[in-house]
């Protein structure tokens with residue numbers, strides 16, 4: 001059993017990092033911010049006067065996350 005970890009297909013050169021233009025990153029950054037704010041809203045504020053969804057389903061779902069992150073809950 002003589003299996004080598006080094007691959008013979010590589011030329012041995014150092015791979016250069018791929019340059020990603022800022023314009024290509026902006027939509028993903030905006031998407032991430034919107035998704036994060038939505039998650040932060042549901043974990044931190046989706047209750048009582050600011051509640052968008054009636055019932056306790058959202059509260060029960062994010063309840064442990066609320067306590068973990070220190071948001072006021074009950």
Ligand SMILES: [Zn+2]
Pocket residue numbers: 063066067073074
């Ligand atoms: Zn609680």
